[in-house]
Amino acid sequence: MVKTISKEHVDNEVVIKTIRKLIRKEAKENVNNLLSKLHPADIARILLNLAPDEQIFSIKALKDIQLKAEAIEYLDDYKVAARLLEQINPEEAARILEKISPDKAADIIDELDEEFEEKVQQHLNPQFKEEIAKLLRYPEDSAGGIMNPDFFAIDKDMTIEEALEEIRKASKEKQIIYVYVVDKYGHLIGVVTLRALITADKNEKIENIANTNIISVRTNMDQEEVAKIVEKYDLLSVPVVDNKNRLVGVITVDDIIDVIREETTEDIYKLIGTSQEEFEETRVLNIIKYRAPWLIMSLIGESISGTVLKHFNGTLKTAISLSFFMPLIMALGGNTGQQSQTIVVRALALGKFDESGIWKIIKIQIKTAISIGGLFAILGFVMALVFQRNLPLAIVVGSSLFLSMFLSTILGAFLPLGLKKLNVDPAVAASPFISAMNDIMGLLIYLSIATFSIKFFGVKL
Amino acid sequence: MVKTISKEHVDNEVVIKTIRKLIRKEAKENVNNLLSKLHPADIARILLNLAPDEQIFSIKALKDIQLKAEAIEYLDDYKVAARLLEQINPEEAARILEKISPDKAADIIDELDEEFEEKVQQHLNPQFKEEIAKLLRYPEDSAGGIMNPDFFAIDKDMTIEEALEEIRKASKEKQIIYVYVVDKYGHLIGVVTLRALITADKNEKIENIANTNIISVRTNMDQEEVAKIVEKYDLLSVPVVDNKNRLVGVITVDDIIDVIREETTEDIYKLIGTSQEEFEETRVLNIIKYRAPWLIMSLIGESISGTVLKHFNGTLKTAISLSFFMPLIMALGGNTGQQSQTIVVRALALGKFDESGIWKIIKIQIKTAISIGGLFAILGFVMALVFQRNLPLAIVVGSSLFLSMFLSTILGAFLPLGLKKLNVDPAVAASPFISAMNDIMGLLIYLSIATFSIKFFGVKL
Numbered sequence: 001m002v003k004t005i006s007k008e009h010v011d012n013e014v015v016i017k018t019i020r021k022l023i024r025k026e027a028k029e030n031v032n033n034l035l036s037k038l039h040p041a042d043i044a045r046i047l048l049n050l051a052p053d054e055q056i057f058s059i060k061a062l063k064d065i066q067l068k069a070e071a072i073e074y075l076d077d078y079k080v081a082a083r084l085l086e087q088i089n090p091e092e093a094a095r096i097l098e099k100i101s102p103d104k105a106a107d108i109i110d111e112l113d114e115e116f117e118e119k120v121q122q123h124l125n126p127q128f129k130e131e132i133a134k135l136l137r138y139p140e141d142s143a144g145g146i147m148n149p150d151f152f153a154i155d156k157d158m159t160i161e162e163a164l165e166e167i168r169k170a171s172k173e174k175q176i177i178y179v180y181v182v183d184k185y186g187h188l189i190g191v192v193t194l195r196a197l198i199t200a201d202k203n204e205k206i207e208n209i210a211n212t213n214i215i216s217v218r219t220n221m222d223q224e225e226v227a228k229i230v231e232k233y234d235l236l237s238v239p240v241v242d243n244k245n246r247l248v249g250v251i252t253v254d255d256i257i258d259v260i261r262e263e264t265t266e267d268i269y270k271l272i273g274t275s276q277e278e279f280e281e282t283r284v285l286n287i288i289k290y291r292a293p294w295l296i297m298s299l300i301g302e303s304i305s306g307t308v309l310k311h312f313n314g315t316l317k318t319a320i321s322l323s324f325f326m327p328l329i330m331a332l333g334g335n336t337g338q339q340s341q342t343i344v345v346r347a348l349a350l351g352k353f354d355e356s357g358i359w360k361i362i363k364i365q366i367k368t369a370i371s372i373g374g375l376f377a378i379l380g381f382v383m384a385l386v387f388q389r390n391l392p393l394a395i396v397v398g399s400s401l402f403l404s405m406f407l408s409t410i411l412g413a414f415l416p417l418g419l420k421k422l423n424v425d426p427a428v429a430a431s432p433f434i435s436a437m438n439d440i441m442g443l444l445i446y447l448s449i450a451t452f453s454i455k456f457f458g459v460k461l
Numbered sequence: 462m463v464k465t466i467s468k469e470h471v472d473n474e475v476v477i478k479t480i481r482k483l484i485r486k487e488a489k490e491n492v493n494n495l496l497s498k499l500h501p502a503d504i505a506r507i508l509l510n511l512a513p514d515e516q517i518f519s520i521k522a523l524k525d526i527q528l529k530a531e532a533i534e535y536l537d538d539y540k541v542a543a544r545l546l547e548q549i550n551p552e553e554a555a556r557i558l559e560k561i562s563p564d565k566a567a568d569i570i571d572e573l574d575e576e577f578e579e580k581v582q583q584h585l586n587p588q589f590k591e592e593i594a595k596l597l598r599y600p601e602d603s604a605g606g607i608m609n610p611d612f613f614a615i616d617k618d619m620t621i622e623e624a625l626e627e628i629r630k631a632s633k634e635k636q637i638i639y640v641y642v643v644d645k646y647g648h649l650i651g652v653v654t655l656r657a658l659i660t661a662d663k664n665e666k667i668e669n670i671a672n673t674n675i676i677s678v679r680t681n682m683d684q685e686e687v688a689k690i691v692e693k694y695d696l697l698s699v700p701v702v703d704n705k706n707r708l709v710g711v712i713t714v715d716d717i718i719d720v721i722r723e724e725t726t727e728d729i730y731k732l733i734g735t736s737q738e739e740f741e742e743t744r745v746l747n748i749i750k751y752r753a754p755w756l757i758m759s760l761i762g763e764s765i766s767g768t769v770l771k772h773f774n775g776t777l778k779t780a781i782s783l784s785f786f787m788p789l790i791m792a793l794g795g796n797t798g799q800q801s802q803t804i805v806v807r808a809l810a811l812g813k814f815d816e817s818g819i820w821k822i823i824k825i826q827i828k829t830a831i832s833i834g835g836l837f838a839i840l841g842f843v844m845a846l847v848f849q850r851n852l853p854l855a856i857v858v859g860s861s862l863f864l865s866m867f868l869s870t871i872l873g874a875f876l877p878l879g880l881k882k883l884n885v886d887p888a889v890a891a892s893p894f895i896s897a898m899n900d901i902m903g904l905l906i907y908l909s910i911a912t913f914s915i916k917f918f919g920v921k922l
Contacts, residue, residue, distance in 0.1 A: 013815045041693045049818035074695075169658045176656050177638075177697065196657035199629045231722075232502045232717035234535075236638065236697055253714050254695035257721065261692075264725045265807060268732075272803045273796065279804065284828045291800060291833060298792050299840060305788035313781060320774060323784075327766035327900050328892050330788070331759050335734065335893045339752060341742065342733045346726060354474045357510035367745045372752060379760060432796045439788050 011247045019046065023057050031061040040126070045326075047075065054079070056087045065092070069099035072108075075256055079280050082111035086344065090116065092124045093121035097449050102128070103148050103255075105134040122334050144219035145228050148238040151275030153180040156189050156207040157398055160200050177237050180247055188239055188247040190214050219248060226251060227259045228351045265340035267318075269348050270427030271342060273298075294432040302438020305330075305443055312447035315454060319461035321388050322450055325397045326443070329404055333442040334435045337408030341434055344416045345426050362413045369409030377402035392459035400446040407445070408438045475506050479881035481506065484518050492522035501531035508536060508545075516541070517548045518612075526553070528783050530560035533569070537719055538739050551577060563589070563718075564609050603688050605680035608701040608710030614641040616652050617668040619906035624653075638698050638713065642671045642911040647707040648765050649700055677702050680709060687712060688720045689812045705893065728810050731888030755893040762897025766904055768790075775910035778916060780922035782849050783911055786841070786858050787904070790865055793837055794903040795896045798869030801826045802895055804886050805877045807848060821876045830870030838863035853920035861907040868906070869899045 015034065022030045035043050035058065042113030043062070048056050062068045072081050072376040085093040085108065097120065099107045121129060124274060131149055151280060152174050154163045167176065179197065181190045190210030200209045216239045217226050230238055230253060266276035273294030273357025278287050309316070316322055345359050347353050385391065412434060416426035453459050476495065483491045496519065504523070521530045533542045545556040546569065557568045558581065567762060570593060582590060589641050592610055598606025602737050615624045628637065629888055640658065642651045651671030661670050677700045678687050691714060701710040709918050727737035734755030740749050770777070777783055808814050808822050842859030846852065875897060877887035913921050 001517075011819075016815060016817055038695065038875070043696070045693065045813060045815075049815045049821075050815055051821070069486070074693075082837070130552075144621040164659055167656060194659065195628060198625055198655065198659065213634065231715075231718050232506065233500065234502070236714065253694075253697065254720075257692050257714075257718065259717065260721060261811070265811075268729055268803060268807060271729075273799050274702050274800055274804075279807075282825060284825065287825070287829045288833055288836065291797075291829075292836065295793060295796060296794050296832070296840075299789065299837070299844075301790040302792045303844065305792075306511060306785040309784045309787065310782075312655060316780075317778070320778075321771075323774070323777070326770065327791070327904070328760065328763040330791075331763045331766075331893070331900060332756060335756060335759050335896070336752075338892065339733050339735055342729060343735075344738075346604050346729060350722070350726075352505075352506060352511045353507055355479060356474075356477055359509075361511070365746065367750075369747045372749055372756070375749065375753070376756065376760065383760075383764065431799065432792070435792060435796070439792060443788070448831045 004424045008343075012042060012049070014050055015042075016046055019050070019058065020054065023054050025436045028057075028110055031058055032063050035062050036064060036067065040067055041074045043067070044076070045072035047071065048080065052083065054082060058361035059084050060087065065095060066099060068248075069096045072096060073100045073104055077280060078104075078107045078111045085120075086113055086116050090119035091123045094120050096126060101148050102131045102135055102150055103146055104250075106132045107145075110136060110140070138219055140225045142225065143217045143220060143240045143251060144249070145223040146223050146226070146255050147219070147251050147445075148255075149249045150174060151180065151247070151250040152176050152181045153186075153247055154192075155204060155212065156181045156183055156204045156205075159202065160197055160204050160206065160209070161202040163197060167194075167197075175252065176229065180239050180250070181206055184246050186285040188214065188216055188241050188245055191239070194247045206305055212300060213323065214239070216247075217251075218243065219365065223259045224263050226264065227256050230256045231260070244411040262351075267345070267427065270425070271345060272428040273430055274431040294430050298436050301433070303440060305436070305439045307441060308443045312443075312451060315447055315451045319393075319450060320453065321390065321393055321398075322335040322447070324388070325384065325400075326446065328380065328396075329400055329442045329446045332401060334438040335403035336369065336372060336405045336433055337412035337438045338410045338431060339412070340369065341412030341416060341429060341431075343414050345429075346419055348426055359419060361458075362417065365409055365413045369406045371411075373402040373405035376405060390461065393455060393459070393461045396446070396450050396453055396461060399440075399461065400449050403445050403449075404438070406444040407441055408434075411437060411441070445448050473503060476503075476653060477507055480511070480519065481515065484515050484601055489518075489522040492519055495525050496523050496532075497525060497528065501528055502535045504528070505535035505537070506530035508532065509538065511806045513544065513552060516545060520545050521548065526556060526891060527560060532555045532563055533557060534561045538741060539565075539568045540570045540574045543574075546581075546708060547577050547716035552584045559586060559589050562609050562693070563592045563596055563611055564607055564710075567593045568606075571597060571601070571756065573814050602684045603680060604684065604701045604709070606680040606683050607679070607716050608712045609716075610687075610710045612641065612700075612708070612710055612711040613637050613654075614643045614647075615667060617642050617644055617671065619665065619667045620865050621665050621667065622663040624667055625663075628635050628655075630660075632675055636713065641700050641708055641711070642667055643708050649675065649677055649706055649708040653698070667907075677701070677859055679704065684852060688717050688724065691717045692721070708859050709745075725765045725810075728806070728888065731886070732806060732892055734893040735893040749752070755891050759893040762894070763900060766897070766900045769901060769904045769908065773904075775825045776908055776912045780820060780854075780911060780915065781922055782851065782854055783857075783908070785849070786861075786906065788847065788856075789841065790861055790907045791900045791903045794865035794869040795899040797830065797866045798895055798899045799806060799892060800873070800875035801830065801870045802877060802890060802892075804875030805874050806890075809877060809881055809887055819878060823878065826870055830867045834863040834866035834870075838865060845918070848903055851922065853914060853918070854922045855913055856920060857907070857911050861903075863908050864906050864910075865899070865903040869895075869904055872898060872902070 019031060024429045047058060068088040075081050152170055154166055177193045181192060183189055190212040191214045192210050196209055215233055219240055219242055237250050237252040239247055240251060242248050269276050275290040280291050281287055347358055380401040384394035384397040415429040419426045419428055450461055452459060468779055480492060508519060536542050566916040613858045615627055639654045640655060644650055644807055651673040651676045652678035653671050657670055680701055698711050698713040700708055701712060703709050721892055730737050736751040739751050741747050806821055838859040841862040842855045847896055880887045911922055915922060
C-alpha cells in the first residue's frame with residue numbers, strides 16, 4: 001500500500017490522547033503495540049509532546065530495541081534523549097546508543113548525567129567507545145561535531161567491479177549517497193555517484209571516472225558555514241577532511257536541515273533578547289538567566305528615557321497636549337527601527353550577500369525610511385491638527401515623527417553592519433537594546449523641538 | 462585537485478571588485494574568462510551582489526549558454542532571473558529556460574513581462590512548453606508548483622537487469638537519488654535505492670525488492686507541509702502523486718531547503734510587521750505597502766495610549782515623579798510580551814509540537830512571567846526607593862511592573878495560539894500590534910494604581 005501523507009495523517013494528537021489513556025491504565029503492552037506500528041519519526045514526535053513521566057513510561061513500554069534507538073535518534077533533542085536514557089539501565093542504554101549514528105550518540109552522551117555516563121561508557125563496545133571519544137574532541141558546533149565518521153569510501157585504484165563488490169559487502173546500516181574515493185593514505189581524491197558506477201565499464205579504474213573537482217569541508221569549520229556551502233551548491237552530503245586532507249567523516253543534508261532550523265531559531269531568539277537554549281529549557285531559573293541581561297539593559301535604557309522626561313518636565317507642564325503624542329513617537333520610531341534592523345540582520349544571516357549586496361539593502365532601507373517617515377509625519381501632523389486644533393503642535397509632532405523614524409532606521413540598519421565589521425555578533429543589538437535607544441532618541445527629539453519652539457518662537461503647544 | 466572550502470574561499474568580494482573594474486572598462490571578454498572559471502552557484506552569488514546594470518553586463522558577457530542557465534537557476538530568485546532574461550533576446554532566453562529544471566523555469570516564466578513572455582513561449586520547444594503549462598496550473602507554493610516533473614521511474618514488472626539498463630540509457634541530466642517504481646498506469650507502487658539494485662540478484666523482479674511502505678505527497682499539499690514531512694522523516698526526495706495516486710513529479714531536498722529558508726524569513730518578517738516580499742522588492746512604494754498597515758495599526762494603538770495619558774493628566778500633574786517610570790513600564794512589558802509571543806509563534810511554526818506540546822511551552826512561559834515579573838518588580842521598587850526616596854511610589858512602580866510584565870506575557874503567549882485555533886495566521890499578532898496593546902495595558906495599570914493610591918490612601922507620589 002502506498003502511504004500518501006495528507007495533512008490529517010501528520011497530526012498525532014489522536015495517538016497522543018490514546019497513549020495518555022493507556023498510560024493512566026498502566027497498559028504497558030498496549031502502548032508497545034500502538035507505538036510499534038508507527039514510523040520512528042512519529043514516535044519521536046509523540047514523545048516530544050508528552051509530559052516527562054509519560055515519556056519515560058512510553059520508552060520503557062517500547063520493546064523493540066532497534067525502534068527505541070531510532071525513535072531516540074529522531075528526537076533531534078539531545079537533552080530530552082539523555083533524560084530518557086537515564087531512566088533505563090546503563091547496559092540497555094549502551095546497546096541503544098550503539099544503534100544511533102555516532103555523531104548523535106556523542107551529543108547525547110555529552111548531555112548525560114556524569115555518574116550515569118560513566119556506567120554507560122563501561123558497557124559500550126570498545127570500537128564504538130573510541131569513535132565517540134574522537135567525536136567528543138570536536139566542538140559540538142563544528143563540522144567534526146556533526147559529521148558521521150561511519151562513511152563509505154573506496155580506493156582509487158580499484159576497478160568498478162571491485163567497487164561494486166565492496167558496496168554489496170558493506171554493512172546495511174551505512175547510508176551510501178555518494179561513494180567517496182580515497183588514496184592509500186586516506187586522502188580524499190574525488191567522488192563517484194552510484195549511477196556512474198552502474199553505467200561505467202566494469203574494468204575501468206575508479207580513478208578514471210571519479211569527479212575530482214569535489215567540495216569538502218574541514219573538521220573545524222563552523223556548522224553554520226557548512227550549512228551555507230551545502231545550501232549554496234545544492235549538495236546531498238559533504239565530505240569532511242582533517243588538516244591533512246584525510247577523509248574523516250560525512251555530513252548529510254538531513255543534518256544540515258537541523259543546523260539551519262537551529263541557527264534560524266537562535267537568530268530569532270537573539271533578536272528578541274533571549275537564547276535558543278531557552279526553548280529546550282524547562283527550569284525557569286535558567287530561562288531568567290538568558291533573558292535578564294537584556295531586560296536589565298532595557299531597565300537602564302528606559303531609566304535614561306525617564307530622566308529625559310524628568311528633564312523636560314517644565315515643557316511638559318506648560319504644554320500638556322505634548323504627552324498625548326509621546327507613546328506614538330516612541331512606538332513608531334521603535335517599530336520602523338526594528339523592521340530595518342531585522343531585515344539587515346536577516347540579510348547578514350542568509351549569507352547570500354557580500355558587502356556590496358548589504359549596501360544595496362541598506363540604501364533601500366534609507367529610501368524607505370525617508371518615505372515612510374514622510375508619510376507618518378503627514379499623518380501625525382493631520383492627527384494633531386484635527387484632534388488638538390493646534391498648528392504649531394502639529395508641526396512639532398510631524399517633524400519629530402519624521403526625524404525619529406528616519407534616525408531609528410539608520411540606527412537599525414547600521415548597527416548590525418557596524419557590529420559585524422567589528423567582528424561582534426550583530427545580534428548584540430537585540431530588540432530590548434534597540435527599543436531603549438529609540439525611546440531615548442524619540443523623546444529627546446520630540447521634547448527638544450517642543451522646548452525650542454516654545455522658547456524661541458513663543459508658540460503655545 | 463581537492464577543493465577544501467575554507468571561510469576565505471566563500472567570500473566573493475574580491476571577484477566582485479575585479480568584475481566591477483572590468484565592467485567599467487567594458488572588458489566583456491575578460492568578464493567571460495573570469496566567470497567561466499567559477500562554479501555556477503558562485504556566479505549566481507556574484508550576480509545577486511551586483512547592481513542591475515552590472516548584472517546585465519555580466520550575464521551578456523558570459524558566453525557558455527549551459528553555464529548561463531545554471532547560474533540563473535542557482536539564483537533562487539525568480540524576479541532577478543526574469544529581469545535578466547528580459548535583457549536577452551527571446552530566442553536565447555528560451556534556449557536558456559529549456560536548460561533549467563522545469564519547475565524553476567515555470568516560476569521564472571511566471572515573473573516575465575507579459576509581452577516578453579509571449580515571445581519566449583513562441584521559441585520554446587513544444588514538449589517543454591507543455592510541461593511548463595502543466596506546472597503553471599499548480600499554485601506556486603504547492604507540492605505541484607515546486608516538483609520536478611522530469612523524474613526517473615521504472616515499471617514494477619521489470620527485472621533488476623532491465624532496470625539497470627534503463628538507468629544506463631536515461632538522460633544524464635536526470636538526477637537519480639531514488640528509483641521510483643510504478644505500475645503500468647503510472648501509479649506509485651514503491652521505491653528502490655540504487656544500492657539495492659546493485660546488491661540484488663539480476664533476475665529478481667523489481668516488485669520483489671521495492672520498499673512499498675513509501676511516503677508520498679499530493680500535488681495540492683502546501684510546500685510548508687511538504688518541508689515538514691521531508692524534515693521529519695529525513696528524506697532526500699519525496700515523490701508527488703495526483704489524486705489518483707499517479708506519480709507526477711519529485712521534490713528534492715535542495716528545494717526543501719529553499720522552502721525552509723523562505724518560510725522562516727517570511728515568519729520573521731511577519732513578526733515585525735512586514736512581508737518576505739519586501740526583501741525581493743526594490744521599489745520603495747511597494748515596501749511601504751507592506752509596512753504601512755502595521756504602522757497605522759501602531760498609530761491608532763498609540764493614540765489610545767495617548768488618550769490614556771490625557772485621561773490621567775490630573776494624576777500626572779499632582780505626581781510628577783510618575784512620568785519618570787512610564788517608559789520603563791511600557792518597555793519592559795513590551796519586551797517580555799514579545800519574547801513570549803515569539804517563542805510560541807516559533808513553536809507553532811516548527812510544527813514539531815501538537816496541542817499538548819504547545820501547552821507545555823505556554824505553562825513554562827507563565828511560570829517565567831511570574832518569576833521575571835517578580836524580579837523586575839523588586840528591581841523597580843528598589844530603583845524608585847533609591848532615586849525618588851518615596852515608598853508609596855516604589856510600591857506603585859513595583860506592583861505595576863509585575864502586573865504589566867505578567868499580563869503582557871499572557872497576551873503574547875495566548876494570542877498566537879488563539880489565532881491559530883480560529884484558523885487565523887498567528888503572525889497577525891505582529892510586533893507593532895502587540896507593542897501597542899502592551900503600551901495601552903502598561904499605562905492603564907500604572908496610572909490606575911497610582912490614581913487609586915492617591916485617591917483612597919491619600920499617599921503622595
